[in-house]
Amino acid sequence: MRDTILLRAPKGVKIEFVDQHKGDPYIVVPPGRSNTPKDQSPVLAKAFRATDAAVKEVWGRPPLYLREGGSVRSSPISSG
Secondary structure: OOOHHHHHHHHHOOOOOOOOOOEEEEEEEOOOOOOOOOOOOHHHHHHHHHHHHHHHHHHHOEEEEEOOOOEEEEEOOOOO
């Protein structure tokens, strides 16, 4: 995550990362992916769809998601 942020930051922007805890990371997988949990909360899936719709409305295109290996693709989530 740090590498991705640093690669995309505009030149001249100083970024500092501060580790505030040593807990395990929490991973949330959007609906429509091969590794989406079968028992995913419908509320969480709805939140992902609402976020995708808001991003598309504001910027005119769906959000980008990183694939395993670092390549980028458009959202797999339909807004329906």
